[in-house]
Each structure stands twice: as C-alpha cells, then as structure tokens.
Amino acid sequence: MGSTTGRGPRLLAIATAAVLAVGVSACSSGKSADKAGAAGGDSGKSGGSFSYWSMWRKDEPQAKVIQAAIDQFTADTGIKVDVEWTGRDVSKKIGPAMAANKAPDMWDQGADSIYGTAAQNGNAQDLSAVLDMTIPNDNVKVSAAIPSKYWDSLPKDPKGGQHWVIPYEASTAGVFYNAADPDVSAAMSSAPTDWDSFIKVCDALKAKNKPCVASEGEDSWTNGLWFDYLLNANGVNFADLANDKSGATWDNPAVLKAAQQTEQLVKGGYIIPTYTATKYPAQQTNWAGGKAGFLINGSWVTAEVAKQIPSTWKYGFMLPPGATQPDSMTFGFALTKNAKNVSQAEKFMAYFLQKKTLSGISTEAGNITPRTDIPAPAELADVQKTLGADKLRLTFDGVAGDWNTKVWTQNYLDFWHGKTDAAGFVAKMKSAQVSFWKTQS
Amino acid sequence: MSTATFQDPSRTRRVRGGSAARGPVGAAPLERSRRRMFWAFTAPAVIVYAVLFLLPVGYAAWTSLYKWDGISDKQWKGLGNYKTLWQDPIFRTSLGNTLQTLVVGGLITFVISFALMLVLREMNRRLFARSVLFFPCLVNAMVFGIAAGVLFSPDGPVNQALKWLGWSRPPQWLATEHLQTMILGTLVWTATGYYTAILMAAVDQIPDYLYEAAELDGANAFQRFRHVTLPMCWDVISVCAVLWTVSSVKIFELILMYGGSSGSQPPTGSWNTALYVYEEAFPQASTPQLGLATAAALVSLFLVILFTVVLRRIMRRDPVEY
Known part of the structure; x- marks a missing residue:
C-alpha cells in the first residue's frame, strides 16, 4: 500500500x-x-x-x-x-x-x-x-x-x-532505518531531535558516499510525508492549509520554512541518485539492500521488504525530527x-x-x-x-482525494525533483489551490 | 460507422438523400420493394445503436447538467459543469495533451506507416515482416508499463546499450518530464503496425500494371508512391485517419501505467481528457463528480466528432475507378 x-x-x-x-x-x-x-x-x-x-x-x-x-x-x-x-x-x-x-x-x-x-x-x-x-x-x-x-x-x-x-x-508513517548499519550508527549515536541535526547526519552519510534518503521519486504520497511532518514541526495544520479557498495560508512564513527544510534534502544531494527515473519499488529495494540510510513510508513497509533485508537488520524508527505528533x-x-x-x-x-x-x-x-x-x-x-x-x-x-490529485501531485513532484525551489513551490501551490477551489462549487 | 458508409457510397447516398425526393412512388417494382424492406432490415441495427450508444450519450448529456456523486440525489447545475471545465487549468492541459497526441502522434505514425508501405511492397517475405510489425498491437498496454520499468530504468538494457554506443549520460527515460514522450512513443510503436497492416491490404489491391507503367515512364520509388500508391489507397488512408482520431483520444491506460505510482495518480501535466474523465468518475478516496465527468466526456466526444468531420472534408476526393 x-x-x-x-x-x-x-x-x-x-x-x-x-x-x-x-x-x-x-x-x-x-x-x-x-x-x-x-x-x-x-x-x-x-x-x-x-x-x-x-x-x-x-x-x-x-x-x-x-x-x-x-x-x-x-x-x-x-x-x-x-x-x-x-x-x-x-x-x-x-x-x-x-x-x-x-x-x-x-x-x-x-x-x-x-x-x-x-x-x-x-x-x-x-x-x-x-x-x-x-x-x-x-x-x-x-x-x-x-x-x-x-x-x-x-x-x-x-x-x-x-x-x-x-x-x-x-x-503510522515515519522514517525507517537499519540501526545495525555501521554507516548509520556512526553518523548518529541517537535519533536526532531537530531538523538541523538530521541534516548533519545526512552530511555525515554523504561524506561516506552513502545517500541519506531513499525515495521513490514518482510518488508524491511517501515523499510528501516529509513536508507534511515538517509542517507539523512548524506548527501548521496541513488541512487548514489545503482547505483555504483564498490560498492566503500559503503566505505563512512557517509554510515557506517547512518547504525550505524539505528543499535541503533535494538541493543537498542527500537523496539517492536516479530517484527521479525509477519505478516503485526500485528505490525501496535499494534501501533494503543498504544503499541508503533512511526511508520514509507507512509502517506497512516492513512487511513489504521483509524478504529483502539481511538477517542482521535491526529496525529503527523515528518521526522526521521536529515533528510533534505521529500521524495515524x-x-x-x-x-x-x-x-x-x-x-x-x-x-x-x-x-x-x-x-x-x-x-x-x-x-x-x-x-x-x-x-x-x-x-x-x-x-x-x-x-x-x-x-x-x-x-x-x-x-x-486528513487531506486526501481530489485536492491531492489536482493540486498536490504535480507541484510537489516538480519541487521534489528540484525543478522548482521552495518559494516557487509555495507560489505554485497557492495559485493551483485557488483555481482548484473555484472548480469545486 | 464511418466504414459502413464508406464501402458503398452509392447506396448510402440514396438512403441519405431521402427516397421521397427522388423519383415518383412506384417507379420500379424492384426499387419499391427495396425501399419497403429498408427499415425492416435496418431496424434491428438502429435499435441496437440507439440503445447502446445514443441513449447512454443522451443520459450522459442529461447527467452533465447536474452535480451528482452517484449515490445521493442529483443537484441541478445547468451549464455549471461546463463552466468549471472552462475555468479548470487541468482540463485545459488535458485538452492540450489530447490534441498533441492526436496531431503529433498521428503525423509520426502515418509518416512511418507510409515509409513502411514503400519498403514492404517491394520486399521479399513481406507477410512475415507484416506480422512482426503488427505484433506490438496485440500486446496489452499494461505489459509495456511493466516492461518499461525494467527496460528504461537508469541501469536498464536501453541505457546500457546507449552507453555502449558512447552516450555517457543517457536520458532518464522514466523521469516525469519524459512522461509525454514515453507515452507518445509507445502509442506510435503499437499503432504503426496496425495502420501499416490496414494500408498494406489496400496496397495489395492495386494492380501491378500501374506500377509497371509508372516504371516505364521513369518514375522512381517515391514518385511511384506519390502518383500511384497514394491516390489508389486514399480512401483507406482517410478511414485510417478517422480511426486514429477516435482511438488516440481514448487512451488513458498508458498514462496510468507510466505516470501513476503506488500511492497516487499520474501528475496532472500528463493527463489527457480521457484520464480527466476517469479521475472525476473514479477518484481515489473522494467523492465522484459524475456530472463533471460526463461533461468532460461530452466535450471530448464533441472534439472527436469535430475532428472527424473536418478530416473527412479535407480528405474527400473523387473515388478512383480502375
């Protein structure tokens, strides 16, 4: 799923x-x-x-x-x-x-x-x-x-x-990793508690030529979880943001901050290369094979990769650092x-x-x-x-359905693939959302 | 339907022209009994056509005036759904993509098909070659979707081959910006064999002496194609053009296969009108908007009709007798 x-x-x-x-x-x-x-x-x-x-x-x-x-x-x-x-x-x-x-x-x-x-x-x-x-x-x-x-x-x-x-x-959804992976354990002694420390962990992995994050680039749902949790970390409710017919909520600086933090993953080169050019489950398989540190997904992912992970694997799980509430x-x-x-x-x-x-x-x-x-x-x-x-x-x-399909997917994928920057993403989301709500009466 | 009128223009013209206007009643006994039997013989077909095609279209037109989720009561919206389509940037993109597939895809398909006609007419073992060309058309689009994931992955066979040929950074085929290209490519690949097969059947009917005469007159291969093949199978070409119009507007399984991911629908930039209809009628985890879906379906039906009529006008020629 x-x-x-x-x-x-x-x-x-x-x-x-x-x-x-x-x-x-x-x-x-x-x-x-x-x-x-x-x-x-x-x-x-x-x-x-x-x-x-x-x-x-x-x-x-x-x-x-x-x-x-x-x-x-x-x-x-x-x-x-x-x-x-x-x-x-x-x-x-x-x-x-x-x-x-x-x-x-x-x-x-x-x-x-x-x-x-x-x-x-x-x-x-x-x-x-x-x-x-x-x-x-x-x-x-x-x-x-x-x-x-x-x-x-x-x-x-x-x-x-x-x-x-x-x-x-x-x-729930969150960040999964292999706690027994020596690269990961060398990069962090305990799970980071804020975003900047997480980026430092990514830097440490990058220094070892290991991508920090695996991502199925085509999927706006799993990749969007980063932004969702970062909005939560910055005190923004995703539903309030998506349901605002005027789009004005997108002007909230906290939204831009969450977007910029997400952008750090993209621009920092922390995502597994070729992520934009593969189909599910290629990158999930890469992650299970130890080729990247972290994977964000729903908790069903453990059952999906059960046959691919080595016997030495030890599951670690955390929310994206800074997030205050797990999703359900x-x-x-x-x-x-x-x-x-x-x-x-x-x-x-x-x-x-x-x-x-x-x-x-x-x-x-x-x-x-x-x-x-x-x-x-x-x-x-x-x-x-x-x-x-x-x-x-x-x-x-709780945002799902039509808004996701029509406002979210294309714009977030463009952002996640590095085609738009954080400010551009926010501006595009705002305008797409305004025209979306106009068609929903 | 267009093929039916095509095969015997003289008869359809008589029917369409209206028998009452032509000739006094009881002109000839044969003509009279033919006329009497006309409705008796066509009625079953007309009834089936009306029940299976006209009625659903009428029902769709009626539904398109309402807001309806398929469960609750319909709410009158008048032309509201059409206004929504007009304002919806996603529908405009979908329409643009549909036209792009129709025109660009069509041009490429037919240029390749014509080239193949040139070659196939003269080559040995052409029946075998034709079967090979036709084969992709038999394969389900879903197979392409799955195969493409393997073939075009960054380290897949295609890129390995390109690297071996000296392309150090081959394109990322499956990236979202190449979606439209991949879809168009697959469509052209499957359609070319299909249209080549139909066109070759027409070419086979052209008497050899015409080619021989052309050769004697010093016509080269292209000139033979231009002055013999093309005019002689023009009717079939124009039917193929209509078939292409109708079928290319309907594709959406390819878009779902290439663009859809595990958890979400294809990015809206790759939608065509058929997919738009599908997404409105069968959304994931939200309320279906059947009124809007049928409105969009009718707009694309209108588009097909318009295109077909214009195409038939442009391509109309007097039939060549031989």
Whole structure:
C-alpha cells in the first residue's frame, strides 16, 4: 500500500475503466446483497446473516485472518457471513453499489477512504452502539479495548459523528532505518531531535558516499510525508492549509520554512541518485539492500521488504525530527447507508476485536492493531510505541482525494525533483489551490 | 460507422438523400420493394445503436447538467459543469495533451506507416515482416508499463546499450518530464503496425500494371508512391485517419501505467481528457463528480466528432475507378 487506498488495485481499476471507454458512468457490479434473514442458523443461536465486501484479496494474510474469524463466528453464533474479497477497489465500487441498492451491509477500507467515499456524505452509519458492546470472551467493552484517540482524530460526518468506522488495524508513517548499519550508527549515536541535526547526519552519510534518503521519486504520497511532518514541526495544520479557498495560508512564513527544510534534502544531494527515473519499488529495494540510510513510508513497509533485508537488520524508527505528533492511519469496518442486517454485522465487529482473533493481524499479517494489549510484530515495536502518543493526527491532517490529485501531485513532484525551489513551490501551490477551489462549487 | 458508409457510397447516398425526393412512388417494382424492406432490415441495427450508444450519450448529456456523486440525489447545475471545465487549468492541459497526441502522434505514425508501405511492397517475405510489425498491437498496454520499468530504468538494457554506443549520460527515460514522450512513443510503436497492416491490404489491391507503367515512364520509388500508391489507397488512408482520431483520444491506460505510482495518480501535466474523465468518475478516496465527468466526456466526444468531420472534408476526393 502506498496510501491507505492502496497499491494493488490499479490493474483492476484499468480493467474497469477500459470497459467504460469515453467514460459514461456505468453501474455497479456484484451480486445482490439483500438476503436479510434468508439464511436461518442453527436453532438456539441467533442466526441470520450479513454481507461483507472486503478491501483484501483472498490471498492476502489479512483476508486469511478475517476468514478464520468468520468461520469461528458462524460456528459460535449461527450468523452466516456472505463475504466477497473485493480488493482495494472496494472503495470505488461501494458508491455505485449503494446507488443501485446492491451494496453489502458491511465493508472495510482505510478510514480516509471510508470517509472520502461514504462518511463525508452521510453514507456510513453511526457505529456508536458497537463501542458499548462487550467483546466476547475478553469481557471488555469495545470503547475500553480501543483507545478513543483513534476516533478523536477522525473527521466528522454531516451529523457530527466520528464513530463511522471500527478500526482493527492501525498504522503510522515515519522514517525507517537499519540501526545495525555501521554507516548509520556512526553518523548518529541517537535519533536526532531537530531538523538541523538530521541534516548533519545526512552530511555525515554523504561524506561516506552513502545517500541519506531513499525515495521513490514518482510518488508524491511517501515523499510528501516529509513536508507534511515538517509542517507539523512548524506548527501548521496541513488541512487548514489545503482547505483555504483564498490560498492566503500559503503566505505563512512557517509554510515557506517547512518547504525550505524539505528543499535541503533535494538541493543537498542527500537523496539517492536516479530517484527521479525509477519505478516503485526500485528505490525501496535499494534501501533494503543498504544503499541508503533512511526511508520514509507507512509502517506497512516492513512487511513489504521483509524478504529483502539481511538477517542482521535491526529496525529503527523515528518521526522526521521536529515533528510533534505521529500521524495515524486506521483500517476498519463500516456499515453502508442502507445496510439491513445491522445487528449481525455489528456483532461481528465486536467479535473480531477479541484478543485471540485480532492478534492474527499482528502475528500473521505483520501489522499493528489498535489494541494496546496486543504486541506489534518485533520489527514494529518502536512504531507501536510511537502510536502510544496521547494524541494522534491523520496523515496529511486528513487531506486526501481530489485536492491531492489536482493540486498536490504535480507541484510537489516538480519541487521534489528540484525543478522548482521552495518559494516557487509555495507560489505554485497557492495559485493551483485557488483555481482548484473555484472548480469545486 | 464511418466504414459502413464508406464501402458503398452509392447506396448510402440514396438512403441519405431521402427516397421521397427522388423519383415518383412506384417507379420500379424492384426499387419499391427495396425501399419497403429498408427499415425492416435496418431496424434491428438502429435499435441496437440507439440503445447502446445514443441513449447512454443522451443520459450522459442529461447527467452533465447536474452535480451528482452517484449515490445521493442529483443537484441541478445547468451549464455549471461546463463552466468549471472552462475555468479548470487541468482540463485545459488535458485538452492540450489530447490534441498533441492526436496531431503529433498521428503525423509520426502515418509518416512511418507510409515509409513502411514503400519498403514492404517491394520486399521479399513481406507477410512475415507484416506480422512482426503488427505484433506490438496485440500486446496489452499494461505489459509495456511493466516492461518499461525494467527496460528504461537508469541501469536498464536501453541505457546500457546507449552507453555502449558512447552516450555517457543517457536520458532518464522514466523521469516525469519524459512522461509525454514515453507515452507518445509507445502509442506510435503499437499503432504503426496496425495502420501499416490496414494500408498494406489496400496496397495489395492495386494492380501491378500501374506500377509497371509508372516504371516505364521513369518514375522512381517515391514518385511511384506519390502518383500511384497514394491516390489508389486514399480512401483507406482517410478511414485510417478517422480511426486514429477516435482511438488516440481514448487512451488513458498508458498514462496510468507510466505516470501513476503506488500511492497516487499520474501528475496532472500528463493527463489527457480521457484520464480527466476517469479521475472525476473514479477518484481515489473522494467523492465522484459524475456530472463533471460526463461533461468532460461530452466535450471530448464533441472534439472527436469535430475532428472527424473536418478530416473527412479535407480528405474527400473523387473515388478512383480502375
């Protein structure tokens, strides 16, 4: 995954889109999900059924964990689950499916995606009832097992609610490195605490002919994390910046400062050479092979490079120096607008959060869960510690979607590739943003 | 559709001209029964065409007047979506890129195709050569995207070869500034074989004695091409030009393959109108703007129609009889 909306789905997206040719909108795929109460369970158990479209493909470890939980859930409760392993494209399919009244009861995705496609328009149901449910076997309430900060950082739906998702996987983004790399450990004895010391670390690495930072030059999301965190370090909220229709917030000197700090990486020659001319995952592989010191990415990157790193590798993790709050990306379940089997689906949400069930996300899928009593995989121990902060913020402070595509990507890539300087970047962003908001009425 | 009118101009002209205006009713029994059967035979095709093409276009036109996310109720916007397109610098860039692909890509493709026609007509084993040329057209664009990542990487085979040939600093092919070039290059490469195949089929129909006569008159290869080949297959060339117009406007999988990265969409500088439509209709993690998408789709449909009509006008010649 690159953003939470996913790395995998492009093939499927292209296939879907190819059918549409010049782009007249077509309607949903998928089979009818309205089977309310059709399937009777064992007598004595509550029975019923609900339908679920998953963001995971069948062969992914998360899907295996969820499938195992579904089997056990059906055995325990008699409730059948009609699951479809849709893949990341579920966020593109769910809207048309809801329009055609063929949507499933439950689906899952990254919280940013659920918000963008459904919750922000009131198309995701409120799940506050789940927070009051007791998790089977563990006998704790959902609200006690999952820290409320995961919801507090979320944007509000039209009714002002934040409980439109029940997260089961948590992640953050930050700077990963190999603490056992002698070059890195020689350059810094402990993680730098401010930006200037980080640049000094980069200088030390450069002196040894080792690039400081690996970067997939084509990707505005991972590379943009530097700027996002540096804005945070300089006290600017990314969402306030992006949502300002007048663009005046870009004139804030703190914004220019964050841009200049980002520019130090570009102009200082600290980024791995050829970064502008390769395709993912070339540079990530270089980094895993020890050809650069640091890589910024979401915490899923450890699972992605698991097979490439040498056995001597020891993960280090830090936020870009100066940043005060880790960002948070969660993945979780949501209910569609017209879901019919609400109680069955909600029961499953609580059921899946059981410690023994949810642990699979850590032990088998190699990711972090929002439950603090489930230890993260060893390589993500530092990341889980970071996520333990009192307050979380969303990646890019929740800015996603159209603004990213139309204002951010081209301008940031030009900046990251050294074609514009910090001041030029700020000016271009400002003007692109003003024309963007003009087209959004 | 244009091909259908093309193959038998005399008949279409009769139909288009309107039978009522020509000749008194009941002029000839054969003519009369033909006229009676015309609608009976064409109705199925007309119905299919209307249901699969005209209705969706009409629905798109209607949708383009609304703000609609595909789920909630439509909100009336009138011509607001078209105004938005007009003001949107990204749509203007997309339109520019579409035209660039159409004109520049088209010119390159056809110049190469003509050159190949010159060579292929006279060479041995030309059927084999034609198959080889046609092959890229069968390969899915996604394969190019994946292959390009390997072939054109900084240390990939292409740059190794260029270095070996003495180019010490070969270009960074996959860098964003070369996006448009790479897309155009791939498109030309795949399309050339396709159009060469069609054009060669037309060339094969030209009687040899015309070439022999030209040779006797002392015409060189280029003159034979200019005065025999070109006029003799002009009709096919003009069909190819229309096909190119229609197909080049629609490409977007190539842009997604070359420009898209793991976490984000291609930079807006590389978009064409088809990709613009796609991004509005199927955005990542935001609300679809189906009204705007259909408006953009209609603008590009209008563009294709306009281009086709103008092209047909320019390229119209009296058919050569032989």
